[in-house]
Amino acid sequence: MNAKTSKRLNMKERYRIMTRDLGWEPSYQRYEDIFPQEGFEGIKITDWDQWEDPFRLTMDNYWKFQAEKERKLYAIFDAVSQNNGQMKISDPRYLNAVKLFITAVTPLEYNAYKGYARVGRQFGGVGARIACQMQSIDELRHTQTQIHAMSHYNKYFGGMHDFPHMFDRVWYLSVPKSFFEDASTAGPFEFLTAISFSFEYVLTNLLFLPFMSGAAYNGDMNTVTFGFSAQSDEARHMTLGLEIIKFILEQHEDNVPIVQQWLDKWLWRGYRLLSIVGMMMDYMLPNKVMSWAEAWTMYYEEAGGALFKELERYGIRPPKYADQTVIGKDHVSHQAWFIFYQYGHATAFNTWVPTAQEMDWLSEKYPDTFDRLYRPRFELLAEKAARGERFYNDALPQLCQVCQIPLAITEPDDDTLLSHRDTVHDGERYHFCSDGCRDIFHHEPEKYVQAWLPVHQILQGNCGGADMEKVIGDYYRIEMGEDNLDFEGSAEQRRWAAWKQAV
Amino acid sequence: MSVRANYANYRGPVRDRVENFHGNQLVYVMWERHLLFCAPLTFLADPAMTFDAFLAEVLTPALAPHPESEALDFAEAQWRLDGEAFTPRGDASLADNGIGHKSQLRLITPRLSDLADAAI
Structure with a gap:
């Protein structure tokens, strides 16, 4: 620290001291021993000083801003619960979108917190470390505030009571779980490309806006308020996403093919994951915001198209199979809802x-x-x-080895035939939903042979035996007749009718 | 390609090897263009079971919810096994028919009803 700073520091000085100045040159340990994960992915960094800090925010200011946002947020949560906010929603079917969010998305926020904490430790550059540290804390805050936003509904509605337990076990939650664990078990540069760039920069509007606008259109004040509180954080995260890509690409030309392969992989993985958002928009929101096809056109084809145009100067082309996502936009939401409808006895929400x-x-x-x-x-x-x-389908579906979604999506050039690919690796056969997922497997087979596929785990006897009612009830903790099945005739529908009569 | 890992010769357990299924194996069946079933189905089966027994005891009950299941005649059906045309021998075991662990069978039936218009 500079000892002569008796007066208040100016902004620039203060920023330098609170960020870059926190680093030092190692004198008695080797760089590779301090940052053992920085090199193995093949990414070449020639000068960390070229990193442009995306946030321009120091830790002390960060705490001040975030605390202010929290005060406003919790004041609204209090008001919502004191005014029986659960009765202000458009239709009790809406709450199923919230159940999907708390079980599928909130645990991803928690995994993001862990992921940024880990990779932030692994970069030699101070700027990248600070950015990851702040994002890590943001993600923890989002986890907590989402839980608090939704805990009010948990008092009145089913399906939300055991979300972390369900995230680790329930068949459809293995889709978001395996997506994130794929990123978390990658090296630090791939993690940032996957989560900061492909997910947060390219695809986040397709996750966040549908849920938050859906909440606004359906009278869910808590989720809307959380969304506003997270918005400025998300803006920072997107800036980090763009910075990491540009930084890696500018550092060395050898980085370009590596990054290209990651972009191909993570656009495809993100697209598959977002099928559940598509069905949420088209089927679960009683008051619709826009269709999934419209959202994909606006946020991916138009905004993403412009972005990839901008990256062309680095030698990057649009992600492989992006054309298939454009064909698929007219199908995936229907096909996804159809999966959940017929396996609606094994879901922690109602279907209809x-x-x-x-x-x-x-x-x-x-x-x-x-x-x-x-x-x-x-x-x-x-x-x-x-x-x-x-109709409840009592037979178990065949799953994709990579995205873990049932093979319920049709061929890009034949929409009455289910898309299926397979390969034999080391004498063992593996199945995929698409060329995209098959390519991902072929690139790193040693990783995906280990996939914990829920259907196969049930059939190996690892989920509480062969009785599906026990798997659903005891292993998943989905309460039969209370959390699951059709909305028509559900406990939720009965309770709602009784409450409405009472007011 | 091979995984880039932080140490040499990275390998993980093959989670679904046949040994983990206690003497049984997995068989997948896709009834082509019958999308009332959202995806192909996964079955646990004894590799010593005959193909006829597999149809009668395993596949038929699973397909029962489909309105066309009553009109379905396996004698009129065509099959594909792991992407190749396949003529099953009903009295031979799954193993002797070449249906291995994690093989996928495709069932292809002639038009059975108007549901075919929407590939239901």
């Missing part, structure tokens, strides 16, 4: 056939696909349900 009015909205938003392929399916299911034969 869309109402006639909702189906008309889907026809309008999906003129090329809904009436031809998906409406007839839902009409058949509605008929079955009306006869008292609500």
Whole structure:
């Protein structure tokens, strides 16, 4: 520290001292021993000083800003609970989106906190370390504030009671879990490319805006308020995402093919993960915001297209198979909801056939696909349900070895045939939902042969035996008839009707 | 390609090797263009079981919720095994039919009803 600073430091000085000045040159330990993970991915860094600090924020200011945001946030949470905010939502079916969020997304925030804490330790550059440290704390804050935002609903609705337990066990939550663990077990540069760039910079609008706007359109004040409180953090995270990509690409030309492969991989993985957001938007929100296809066009094709155009000067091309995402935008939300509908006995939320009015909205938003392929399916299911034969699929689905989603997505060039790829590696056969997931496997087979596929784990007897009711009830802790099954006739629907009569 | 790891010769356990299934194996079945079943199905089966027994005891009950299951006649069906055309021998075991652990069977049936228009 500079001993002559008796007066207040100016901003620039203060910033330098509180960030870059915290580093030092090692004298008696080797650089590779201090930062053992910096080199193995093959990324070449020639000068960490070229790193432009994305946040321009010092730790003391960081605490001050965040504390102010917390005060406002918790004041609103208090007001919502004192005014029975749970009764202000549009329709009790809406809460199923919140259940999906707390079980599938909030644990990712916690994993992000751990991930940034780890990789922040691994960079030789002080600027990158500070940025990761702040993002790590942000992610922990998001975990906590999301839990607090949703805990009010947990008092009145099912499916939210055991979310960390479910995240580690329930079949569909293995999709977000394995996505994040893939990133967390990668090297530090791939982690930042995966999470900061591909997910937070390129795809975050497709996760955050649908949930937060969905909350606003459906009277969920707590989630909207959380969203506002997180917005400035997210803006910082996006800046880090862009900085890391530009920094790596500018450091050495050998980095370009490595980064390109990561961009191909993580756009595909993120796209697959976001299928659940697609179905949330198109099927779970009683008051719709926009369709998944519209969101993909606006946030990926247009915004992402401009971004990849900008990266062309580094020798980067748009991610491989991006064209398949554009074909898929008219299908994935329907196909995803269809999975959950038929395995709705093993979900910690309710499922349903869309109402006639909702189906008309889907026809309008999906003129090329809904009436031809998906409406007839839902009409058949509605008929079955009306006869008292609500369809639950008792046979287990075949899963993709990489994304872990059931092979429920159709071929890009044939929308009545399920897409399937396979390969034999070391004498063992592996199956995939797509070219994208197969390529990811081929690139690092040693990693994905270890995948914990929920269906296979059940059949190995590792989830409490062969009785599916026990797997669902005891192993997953989804309470039969309380948390799961069709919304029609559910405990949730009955309670809501009783409460509405009481007020 | 091979994984880039932080140490040499990185390997992890092969989580789904046949030894982990206690004498059974996995068989996947896709009933092509019958999308009432959102995905191909995964079954646990004894490799010594005959193909006919597999159809009768394992596959038939699983397909029962489909409205076309009553009209489904396996004698009229075509099969593919792991991407190749396949003619099963009903009285031979799964193993003798070449249906290995994690093999995928495709069931291809002629048009059975109007549900085929929407590939249900």
